[in-house]
Amino acid sequence: MDKRIGDKTLVEWEQAEPIVKEIREKRELLWLNPRYGERDAGLVTTRDVADAEARLHRFKPYLATVFPETEQAGGLIESPIYTTAKLQTFLGEEAGTRISGRLMMKADSELPVSGSIKARGGIYEVLKTAEKLAIDADLLRESDDYAMLAADSFKQFFSRYSIAVGSTGNLGLSIGIVGATLGFQTTVHMSADASAWKKALLRKKGAFVKEYAADYSVAILEGREQAALDPRCHFIDDENSKDLFVGYATAGNRLKKQFYEQGIPVDADHPLFVYLPCGVGGGPAGVTFGLKQAFGKYVHAFFVEPTHAPCFLLGLLTGLNDRVTVRDFGLDNRTAADGLAVPRPSALAGKAAGHLISGCFTVADARLFRYLKTLKDTENHWIEPSAAAGIAGPQMLLGSAAGKNYLEKHHLTEKTADVTHLFWATGGGMVPQTNREAYYAQASR
């Protein structure tokens, strides 16, 4: 066993970073990121995000036309925030300590169109692709009313092009729905762990689904290679897409506005802790980038991964990013949290946002099912298992030695009564009722 992972063998990694042993034993843990606060590599800029915000603004009339559920919000695809006091009480009782501050939920499970966080990045990249094709063909100008894109003539135009994506499920759903609505031919390369109902729904929406017996990294690889053979095909690369990243990042200013409207302060005396479920890392890293723009040092972002698939943690800890997989460390990537069942992190996410992330923690699957059920029982919201990961955040932060260190180091120990804890409920809006009930039942087993 002297295979090298980067410049060290497994034994050398365990000696250099004692937490590696705990990770390999699949323990639930919190790891603080030593790179937090380092300089930005400049891969993504404020301007990139502003550009994405402007583009989504141009598309509002189109979105309001083709997706009536966005009409009331004027074509904005955004989710509500909720205060979850009953859940907070439950978590305090479960941990045997009071969870101080205010616990809130960012309900991306209720995002219009596709019911998951992928409605941010995924839909954005498809819209950007469509806009560029139409502008390059002299069919559209930025000053036009984009509602015209809903016309049959545009659908016919887009049908000459295709969009492909590799997905554990939700990214494929978002892209399949928007791609098909615009008129694109859409192919979704699905990993083995993708739920059957997601595949069925995509086929119903008119997307072409290719299934693989292997995991997510393989589905992406195959998709990327097949798409490369076709010059009229745009491949949405979840392991390396800046467009996805900035689409997610637009969440920052949106959340800032929501907090402002609800009179919830985020400042030196009222820090904000955000807990983001993490798969390849593109979604949570993009959101974190946007949150840092909106709230600066007053927001603290923690990523949450399954104990069997902490790929982003390992990418950051080793500094190897996408050159490491959980299998290198003897982990199997087996988790019921299909959105997080990812063995290898995104190449872009760690480089563009690694310095913005306060830490990563891991949770066991049993906890995800328990919290899915608890959220339904206490607050009456349905989410999917992946989306429950962030609910572990307050306990992990307030109850662990690493969390206490973090609070002390950043002079936050005295402020915990005035903290807002926000768990990002990343998906579940499209899960059929029978699957919801099966998830719920699994918690009681």
Ligand SMILES: *Cc1c(COP(=O)(O)O)cnc(C)c1O
């Ligand atoms: C995709 C997804 C995530 C994580 O996003 P990544 O970009 O893969 O890190 C979290 N939760 C749900 C429900 C998802 O679908």
